[in-house]
Amino acid sequence: MDIHHEAMDASTAEKRAAEILFGLGFDKQMQAKPTRDFSGGWRMRIALARALFMNPTILLLDEPTNHLDLEACVWLEEKLKNFERILVVISHSQDFLNGVCTNIIHMQNKTLKLYTGNYDQYVQTRSELEENQMKQYKWEQEQIANMKEYIARFGHGSAKLARQAQSKEKTLAKMERGGLAEKVVNDRILVFRFTDVGKLPPPVLQFADVTFGYSPDNLIYKNLDFGVDLDSRVALVGPNGAGKSTLLKLMTGDLSPLDGMVRRHNHLRIAQFHQHLTEKLDLDMPALQYMMREYPGNEEEKMRAAIGKFGLSGKAQVMPMKNLSDGQKARVIFAWLAFRQPQMLLLDEPTNHLDIETIDSLAEALKEWDGGLVLVSHDFRLINQVAQEIWVCENQAVTRWEGDIMDFKQHLKKRAGL
Missing domain, CATH: 1.10.287 (Helix Hairpins)
Structure with missing residues (x-):
């Protein structure tokens, strides 16, 4: 490369770096902070920003959307659509694959099959x-x-x-x-099942004039008024840091409001799924033993069936959980949650370690189940499958979005000037 080009590149380098970081959710203040001050999820974004900045001939991305919010997913999709070189991506987000890919390689029985077109x-x-x-x-x-x-x-x-x-x-x-035609081998489809719970009279979970902040001079929410019932199917959306996970913690009672009241029906059983649950698994213990320890007094057969419901069978139930894949561990957590027979499920990014087929079977199970659901997810397709209301968490408020999640996606694109 001649000196002239290098000088040009150097002058635009900072602008390009800032544009990429901003697209991935880093504002001006954050861009100036040292990398070590960021949590794991944000460090993943920094690694992704670095890969994009290098503008390589071949870009290999393994689950790039895992730690992104909807805004960043939309930005990344647009960015990669226009990537001029070779992109190979592994992703469980069908919506993202549809937006970005022109070819799909399907891996089955140790062979690769190439298809042209996007995921659909x-x-x-x-x-x-x-x-x-x-x-x-x-x-x-x-x-x-x-x-x-x-x-x-x-x-x-x-x-x-x-x-x-x-x-x-x-x-x-x-x-x-x-050469004879081989019998078609279907991908193993897992059927998840949640136990139906019957009804509780509303209001089941009510926020009355709730204000919350981790300190009084830094409020995340102000004067929230809303209710969630057993027929609610709500997706919470909004930028990272807007307080979606905080709102779930206020629902479960893990956090208490600074002002106002959160009222829960006194028979309400809530179960919450989040990323950090796998950390509370005792990894030296097999899943079967873990379930028997968590729910004492149940016979082994019953527990085997409970774990089997979520696609973990045979040997996988009796080997130490440290030998399970992340996806299998996530299934143990789902089995553990489902066994409590909650009437309300709060799911915070449930798809990160699940594959496409498993996400679809989770969606099916949620559609058939009769309890209440509050979902935080960056997977547009899952939200589209299960949510009936979209609530936007932003500017200390929670407001209902008029329209579906695909309208919201268009709105994010417009807002980001894409």
Whole structure:
């Protein structure tokens, strides 16, 4: 590179760095802070910013949206759409894959299959191909069965029939040499299930004029008034640091308001899922033992079934949990939460260690379940599947968004000038 180019690059470098950091949620003050002062989630963003800043020939991203909020996801999607070089991304966010990808590589049975198009197109093409493959497989198997039966019956009959049997044997051998259609192997679909809980008369959870801040001169919420009932399906959205997780803690009673009241129905069982729950697992202990310790007095079979409901079976139940993948640990947590039979679930970023199929089965389970749900997620598709209301946490308030999550996504794009 000649000196002239380098000088130009150096002059725009700081501007580019600032633009990338800002897109990922770092305001001016944050951009000036040392890296060591940031928590793990923000450090992940710094690593991502660094990778984007280098503008490499090949960019490899493994779950880049995991620690982002909706705003940053929208920004990143737009940024990567226009990435001029090679991008290889692993992600469980279907919405993100749809926005960014032009090809999908499907890994199954130790083989890679390339599809053109985004995620939705891949799903459609794959199901069409599998349907054709299934038809071909059935037809071939029927042919083979008929020929084999003929050979078995007439192979030792009169000369004419025996000759036909031999010709069928040749046809059969030729078919096998040419390669037969394989049976379609479906991805293992997990079915999650939450136990239905019946009804509690509203108001089940009520915020009356609630004000909260970690110190009185730094308020996060002011004068909140709203209720959540057992038929509520709410997604909380808003930038990182706006207090979505704080709001959930006020709901559970982990935090108390500085002013106002949070009233909970006295029979209400709330269960909350969040990232840090896996830290409270005793990793030297198998999942089965852990559940029996947490819920004493239940027989082993019942506990096996409870964990099995969330797709953890056989050996995985009895090996130390430190040998489980992050996704499997997340399933133990879901089993543990579901066993409490909560009437209200508060889910804070439940998808981070789950794969696409598992997220879809979680969505199905939530749709079929009859309890109340408050969800914090950066997965537009999950929100779209399960939420009936979108609440925006911003500027010390919680306001209801008129419209669905895809309208909200457009609004974020406009607001970011994308």
